Amino acid sequence: MTQTQQPIRTAGTTPPAVALSGLTKRFGPVTAVDGLDLTVQPGEVVAFLGPNGAGKTSTIDMMLGLSQPDAGTAEVFGRAPRTAVAQGLVTAVMQSGGLLKDLTVGETVELTAALFAHTRPVAEVLDRAGLADIAGRRVGKCSGGQQQRLRFAMALLPEPELIVLDEPTTGMDVEGRREFWGAIRADAEQGRTVLFATHYLDEADAYADRIVLVSGGRVVADGTAAEIKAMSAGRLVSATWTDVAPAQAAELYGLDGVEDVELRGDTVLVRTRDSDVVARYLLTATTAHDLQVTSRGLEDAFLALTTPPTTLGASR
Amino acid sequence: MTTAVLPATERRVPPLGGFSLTFLRLEVRRLLRNRRTMVFTLVMPPAFYLLFGGLSDAYRTDSVGRGNVSAYLVISFAVYGSMLANTSAGASVAVERALGWSRQLRLTPLNPVAYMLTKVLTAMVVGAMSVAVVFAVGLLTGAADMPGWVWVVSGLVAWLGAVVFAAFGLFIGYLVPSENVMQLLGPALALLALMGGIFVPLDQLSQTLQDLASYTPAYGVGVLARSALLGTGVDAGAIANVVVWTALFAAGAVWRFRRDTARV
Incomplete structure (x- = not known):
């Protein structure tokens, strides 16, 4: 940058x-x-x-x-x-x-x-x-x-x-x-x-x-x-993960390329540079299902660059 | 579109801080377009002259100084009209600030001094109209009687002396950022006119009020405008009154203007 x-x-x-x-x-x-x-x-x-x-x-x-x-x-x-x-x-x-x-x-x-x-x-x-x-x-x-x-x-x-x-x-x-x-x-x-x-x-x-x-x-x-979009390159992986404990979700931070993990009720949102790793982990090692991978646009870049980083557990 | 953008080296700043007669003409036209201002400055003063008995037999026959009481009333209400016109023109900055027009003007070369000067000149143009209307009604109804030179001198003094109220209007305009500032100023001006001996001669008020009145802003212009009719000569205290109040209001306007530009 x-x-x-x-x-x-x-x-x-x-x-x-x-x-x-x-x-x-x-x-x-x-x-x-x-x-x-x-x-x-x-x-x-x-x-x-x-x-x-x-x-x-x-x-x-x-x-x-x-x-x-x-x-x-x-x-x-x-x-x-x-x-x-x-x-x-x-x-x-x-x-x-x-x-x-x-x-x-x-x-x-x-x-x-x-x-x-x-x-x-x-x-x-x-x-x-x-x-x-x-x-x-x-x-x-x-x-x-x-x-x-x-x-x-x-x-x-x-x-x-x-x-x-x-x-x-x-x-x-x-x-x-x-x-x-x-x-x-x-x-x-x-x-x-x-x-x-x-x-x-x-x-x-x-x-x-x-x-x-x-x-x-x-x-x-x-x-x-x-260029701005590329600055926060990566994808958003979302999946339904029923009854997940925050500590469980936090383990996602251990995966390569994960930038941010967020829980919204039964949905987990993971911002990552490597969506394959996250998808494989979620579908094989957890009960998460209905998985979606989306690429991030200018809006995500905008949000990523203008809001302070957040940590998991503090659900937004 | 053919944009032959002017080279930066040939860019000029307009002379006289952007003062222009087009601006002045449009300012006067705006004021004349405002119905409330028109009623205040061109209808009310001559109407008051008639209502206060300008045409009554008693006022025709009672003599005052070089003329009659009707002439005294003509001069008083000419001063009143001129006060209202000047205040309205000055206070129009309140509306312009509320609408963001002042800010828009600051994106042009217009210098604040040229802007205020335009406001004062606008006030003087409309003030002259107001004096002219009252004088015309006084003349045409035939009641007011005074020598020709007294008409001219008192008219000029009523016109020029009321510039103190252009400064007053500007000060209030920068103090109160509201579109309805004239609703506040109407009653205030009526009170000032009363204290200035415009509506009734001051000797009819109590001594305390009379003493107080001589320090109010309409007093000086009132005394000076009537002096030719009354044959009282030039009153140094009245001149001091006009000069001091004009200076105070102008200083207040500049002070508020500075704060305004610092904040906006």
């Missing part, structure tokens, strides 16, 4: 899109971000994946200059985040809110455009976001999907080189999510750097070139979806 990925391009001409170093944020006794290091190169599409409370939003806030780190540094294209924001180099789509209900869609884009030194023409942006037909509609009367398209249109106005999306599809239906990500992917193909926070594994798997897994305010894994 690598903590930081090798730069895709050779270092030199352009600074990284995002460079976080030892980033730390505390809220009273809680350390939300705990010495986080991350480098994103221009052109990458990065998923920032983690459970709620992993420190994703706190990290993004510091990346955008919305809050100050207690320790460490955050740079965007070699600049202080506030400078990068003021220059229109980085924009963001937040998960909810951030819109005035009493402005129309067109006025909202016009207002945002007026604040930047350089933007695409308002009419073009409205058209491209599919908002031209509802430009005269009050934002408060727009559907959630329309509001999200508006946020996206506002974020694209200054032609940022980096766009940050904080859980952008929360509350969207399946079709809305697919369309949204289609637009993001199309945009990224033009060379824009995209960093999105999500807790949807399938989104990270399907739309990101690279997944950065965060937990407890730190990067716990970093790589492509395939």
Whole structure:
């Protein structure tokens, strides 16, 4: 497992899109971000994946200059985040809110455009976001999907080189999510750097070139979806084992490759790198039956990497 | 889409901290779109002028300083309207914070000083409208009588002096993050207007209240706006009242703003 990925391009001409170093944020006794290091190169599409409370939003806030780190540094294209924001180099789509209900869609884009030194023409942006037909509609009367398209249109106005999306599809239906990500992917193909926070594994798997897994305010894994899955390679063996004593089940730890054993009522779940050994043992040396072997997906990797190891006996 | 992404070296920061007339225009339009604000600032003050007897025969004939009592009422309710308009415009930051719009604006080049300046200018535009409406009603109904220059001077003072309430609105807006902040401010402003001698002349209150009143934020602008009509000259204490309260509210707004940005 690598903590930081090798730069895709050779270092030199352009600074990284995002460079976080030892980033730390505390809220009273809680350390939300705990010495986080991350480098994103221009052109990458990065998923920032983690459970709620992993420190994703706190990290993004510091990346955008919305809050100050207690320790460490955050740079965007070699600049202080506030400078990068003021220059229109980085924009963001937040998960909810951030819109005035009493402005129309067109006025909202016009207002945002007026604040930047350089933007695409308002009419073009409205058209491209599919908002031209509802430009005269009050934002408060727009559907959630329309509001999200508006946020996206506002974020694209200054032609940022980096766009940050904080859980952008929360509350969207399946079709809305697919369309949204289609637009993001199309945009990224033009060379824009995209960093999105999500807790949807399938989104990270399907739309990101690279997944950065965060937990407890730190990067716990970093790589492509395939690499992340491989980090917790192995299979899950489950079987029905009636009236098993925890001590009996614990003997499974003695087998080669077994990582975790769990009892759920009459079912035993064994995470292992060698499923054959476990299957042979369970079917020959115990009364276990109805045995199943499944390979583990990103979700298992996610769980394995973001939850502390557990020991048998403490049934979950 | 043809994304000719602008090279980083050509990226510029907008001048004047992102201040723009488009922003100001849309801010004024938003305020005019808000029905409650419209009632507060453009309907209530002239209605109060009429309700408080602005057209009564007694007030037409009783003279006060350089004009009549109706003129006194016109000036008082112009100050009241201007107070309400300024407070509403300033306090709109409360709604914007509640909606997350303030946070959204911080993802643009807009400088906080330019933002607050836009709010104050918005307050002044709507405040001017409020003063104009009360004055128009006073003029058109023919009851108020004072020399032309007194109309102009008292109108300007009522308009500009009420900027203390733009600062007040901003302070409250940063203090109370709620969409309903004006429901709180309506009664508070009525009380301040009473203590400022807007609804009734202060000499009708007890001496204790009068002494207390001279330290409240609506007192200074009220005295200054009426001084041309009453011929009392410029009251240094009233000017000090406006300056000190504006400074206090502005300092409070900046203090809360700082806390706000540290937390968000």
